[in-house]
Amino acid sequence: MRKLPDIDLESSSIYEILSGRIKARVLLTGIELGVFDHLSAPRSGPEIAQELETHPGSTEAMLDSLACLGLIEKNNGLYRNTTEAEISLCQKSPAYVGEMVGMIYRMSSGALQDMTTLVKSGPPPGSPDMGDQAIWADYARSMANYQLGGPARKLAGLISKIQGFSSFERMLDLGGGSGMLCIAVLAQHPTMRGVVFDQPSVVKMTESFIAEYEMQDRMSVMGGDYTSDSLGEGYDLVLASATLNFVGDDLGPLMRKIHQTLKPGGVFVSLAEGITHEHTRPPGMILENLTHALYGQVKMFEKGEIARAMDQAGFSPIESRTVPTPFCPIEMDVGRKSG
Template sequence: MKLPEVHESPEMLYRMCFASIRSKLLIAAIELKVFDHLSEPRTVEQVAESIQGHTENTMLLLNGLAACDLVSKKNGLYRNLPIAQTFLVEGSPTSLGEGLLQQAVMSERMLANLPQMVLNGSPGSVENEAGDSEAQWAQNAIWMANHERSGVAQQMAQLVAEIPEFPAFRKMLDLGGGPGIFGIAMVKRHPSMQGVVFDRGPVVAVAERVIREYTLERRMTVLAGDYNTDAIGYGYDLIWASSTLNFAQHNLDAVMKKIHSALNPGGVFINLSEGLTDEGTKPDFYVLCTLGWTMNNPMKAFDQGEIAEAMLAAGFNTVRSRTLNVGWGQMDLDIARKA
């Protein structure tokens, strides 16, 4: 019997099988606040003492984090690498730890019965299990603020400031704006533009606090409601939306027309969303991160071009689309102009 001829490497399969160890290391280190103690070089004994941990297992955890390129190890001393120092130290305005913990819990819950869901379909929405309450919405907005100001809000504000209409804008709406970081970044780029953050009641309460933190009370206000059913205001020169129109998928045409009507003549609507390509198989980040949600809920990820088509159907004169690299992968930016 001859040995089989093999022309492929199984490395990818092994890496997929053990990929969960990387995420478990990250989540454990966040929960134990390990990164808070590594802004300066520390021995394993010092770290173990700080977290009240078992010395040898603390070393194994730290070595794993070094293997994941989150910390460095040199001459027995561990220290945060720049990515961990920027995004994983608690209390930093760009700390993503709390949000990553929430996402991990949600993903684990949604995919806990993946084989059964594939065979039998979803047992029903897990939204309420995740805490669809005012307190949960407000908490999500708090960690979302750090997520947005970890680079993407600055990137989008720069792009918006470069469009030719920007200097003449007088009033903008951050639709479904959460903590309002995108709106804040754009208002700060303009010498006089006023801004409104629209979202659910408990969320705009967070946005009000964030607006005060950035001392923009005289230039920014909030408006509470559900944009599927409530008025969103009028007289805007710019409406911005980011990763929010998924909540309007059952009502997208009506919401898009509402956005069109709320703009002044010559106004601009800019939307940042995922856009699935390759028959729904790419970009890999959005295919994977929305898998559990889509299996458990009617809400799904947008296909590339879906938002642009809805913009044109609502009466926008022109739509310009482009794909951008943001902090977690590729997203589509659609810029619609009203005649």
């Protein structure tokens, strides 16, 4: 008689990982149906199904799954948003991220469906064009609400504590997208003016946010390619948030260019990922960028890589710190041009 193997595996991460695709799909279904807009106050499953015009049994199963994920609460048969869902998943909230979640899901769907082929054969010809301005205009618009959920104000608060900040007169937000981070930084200063530099189609969208926050007298935009076009000069602060990836492996020319745009004593602040553990951490950043990696479109920075490039360009001193965000930890590198 063949003996059973002497194995006692009490727990396994495999099955938890397998449920990940279901978790993402449940969240997206809730967003697509507008479920969270109906749960600011306690409601029953049948009430929600009636309002959404959905199947009662299937609706309750989905609501139970959302409660399992910790996005809504269930108490005595009534469902209600958690604080996180109320802030981030209700369309009336200024920090609504439903559009961003949907866009990230759609951008990754092709790679998820055919990942085995991509791993076997490498990036296919005609991979999605990540230089498409329309894509990045939509992405920057969707990211604005994420920034409003706390990151913009938190990062701006850290920037405002940089030595000499109170005397700054002009800042450049490089690849600034919607301009929300620039707006948040300027809100920490009574008089400083800001310029948002991004692709031409993106800065058209940026102007709408500038108008919405009534910052026309303190903010302007520049459209172009920051790797080849002039950035202007005489800045006290240059900020680059999650944008240096487009430069690729050779940061040197751009770092020297940024150094030249600054006044003596001016400061360059980079906010970017800091990959560790031989490119396996932090998990959120590694997994989020897998799609781009499979299409051969990603450059992720190791922790300390940007700081080293700053040093080689002449910045000194350089200070680095890890900053927690709702998505994943990021690295904040601050370099000063000697005065």
